[in-house]
Amino acid sequence: MFVRIASMGFNPANYSAAVQSILSLEGDGKRAMPLAKGTANPAGIHAIAKLDIGDLFPEAFSPQAAVSGLYLYFCGYDQAHTIAQDLATIEGSFWHGILHRQEPDAENAAYWFRRVNQHPVFPLLKDRAEQLGLPVKNQWDPFRFIDFCEAARQKPGSEDEQLAKAVQLAEWQLLFDYCARKKS
Numbered sequence: 001m002f003v004r005i006a007s008m009g010f011n012p013a014n015y016s017a018a019v020q021s022i023l024s025l026e027g028d029g030k031r032a033m034p035l036a037k038g039t040a041n042p043a044g045i046h047a048i049a050k051l052d053i054g055d056l057f058p059e060a061f062s063p064q065a066a067v068s069g070l071y072l073y074f075c076g077y078d079q080a081h082t083i084a085q086d087l088a089t090i091e092g093s094f095w096h097g098i099l100h101r102q103e104p105d106a107e108n109a110a111y112w113f114r115r116v117n118q119h120p121v122f123p124l125l126k127d128r129a130e131q132l133g134l135p136v137k138n139q140w141d142p143f144r145f146i147d148f149c150e151a152a153r154q155k156p157g158s159e160d161e162q163l164a165k166a167v168q169l170a171e172w173q174l175l176f177d178y179c180a181r182k183k184s
Contacts, residue, residue, distance in 0.1 A: 035104070048067065091178070110146055132163060
């Protein structure tokens, strides 16, 4: 099975120069993240921490959520968790669910995805997941994806692990873009 690159349509140029510079430190937002806690990128984490949220996301729909996602991309789990935990929005719950799925703590991830319920990126994520080769029923189901990731990480190097990482990257890109986009 061939897993297509998940970064279809993701363009760092859509964000501030500061965010572009930070993303350039590791794959321009196109690096597949680990299914279970990875090794933090200190340069990325430091670059995020030294800037004000207004410098990173001056006109963003949800700047705090975007920062949480940026920390997550660089495996800055503590920083991402602190921000997501304090956000009383579905975006905060969504990032929180991803964090716990990567912990891995499937039960806690499911708790946060129950709080998300439905999110505007789910239809796009369903389409992207199907394009990548993950069978999806009628709509995106984050609970089935938690289960898929749990099984895939038990098979390092497998096609399932590659697919789970590709879909997880698509999920990150879509949610990050949703949070970082300009307010309407």
